[in-house]
Amino acid sequence: MGLKTFTKSILCGTLLAVGVLNVNAQGKLYIIGPATEAGWNPGKSVSMLSDAGDANVFKATVYLKANEEFKFLTEPEFTKIEYRAKSADDVEVTPGVAKDITAVQGDAEDYKFHVTESGNYDISCDLGTNVMLINKSAYQDTNVNYAALWLIGNACDAGWDLGKAPIMPQDPSKPYVYSGVYNLNAGELKFTISPNAGFDDSAYYFSNPNDPGKMEFGTAGDHKWNITEAGPYRITANVADMTISFVKDSSAGISSVETGKDAPAEYFTLSGVKVTNPTAGVYVKRQGGKSVKVVLK
Template sequence: MLCCALYVVGALTAHAADRLVIVGDATWGGWNLSQSTVMQKSDENADVFKATVHLDANKEFKFLTELAFGKLEYRAGAGPVTLQSGVEAPLVSSEDEPTDGKFFVSESANYDIVCNLAEKTVVVTKATYQATALKHTALWMIGSATKGGWSIGEGTVMKQDATNPAKFSARTELKLGELKFGTNIYAGFDQMFYLRDVTDEGKIVFGGNDNKWNFTEEATYDVTVDVAAMTVSFTKVDPTAINAVETTSEAPARYYTLGGMQVEKPHAGVYVKRQGGKTVKVMIK
């Protein structure tokens, strides 16, 4: 009886997958697993994964839970499915349907993609940002100057800006040493990196010679990478004055939809509120 109870509890609390990546000709990396697009797990629901990235029209894609084919996958099911912007569609597990049906979109654009593995649904919505084709949902700082060293799995995450998703930023302590920016936390060193432009320390190149940034002063830095402008900045921060205002109730509040899009003037509904380093779900009447 106890074993059965424990099994039931485990079944109810287990999540469908710990990771989700997008592969296919519709994505920048194609079918190369090392260049797959990493989706980000929602802070509010561990079964929900999100991405704002570019998809090419009339080209196929699907979702993997590991960087390997033949494992648990989420696909279109028995046949190809062309997703309509903002319209929910079934997300079919490879465990439920062996046919490898792929997803498509009819217009090349950046899309907000939301996969709910518990409900087995997918929604792609044409994104507000269309200035440049987006390849990544996050970047990772890797190297001897970082906390995680050369372990890619321990890379320091740089989050995508809510209003300008071509920008990625993080505040972190950097040691004496070197670093570069990875694009896939689950892949190895065969992935493509953003590297130092040898003609300008403030610029980046995508791929090519393995030129890294070298740090000769240990400090806390604000790091920002703009993959549209192909620039990078490292700004030293006084650790005694880090976001003193942002930790108070007087810090500016920012509101986002449950899908992660920032809303300047929220109306009635449920939103994610971020203020002073705290994030809560609120209902506005």
């Protein structure tokens, strides 16, 4: 083997190793393209949520427009690693048929996917096996444009810090419903569709000034919900009928003391989603009527 060939082999191997490291270290995945509500605006790209049982798997239920392009970002910008189709022959997606995705950085081989029928789709991407699976969602009554909402306002511990805003995920069986349990302070809040867009570029769900049990959506108007009593609340937002509820949840308080160790233990994400088989991570463990934050390794 000549020096030039040897050097090229070493360089390619090094680049491959760095690429694999960067891809596996992302922990995020976003859908972008005119097939989605975001268009080509990376700040409004649709955030996919990692599966509680497998950190390599990301899921979302969102509306895709027929014959319009989409691909996946690992950061809300175009300079990082992206997941795209492997070739021009692989861009058309057939529901229920697994599709290979490939990690690419740069403008070369920018093959984007498309579906042939508009509708809500359940999308799953496994970055461990580099496979995407898309199925038509059972729910098709209204368009589902976002896979999660984020709480912002001084009623949250993160305040107006978009980078720390608590996430409110979709209900897997009702993708138009977003819910979770949150410890709120006395103060005000609303919901953003993306923590990446910035305040001026995002759109919001905010309170109807005439009925706080109703939501409004858009960029104009800024009527927030006012939390008058601090404590844990289960928040449920329904974007199909634009209703919302805040229910005080006394069972959700996190205690520093754990009791009732003989009782069955239940695990929840920090946003209040129950996890049947928790893996390594931070959870709320509820046992014997008490809850405590735990770190599983």
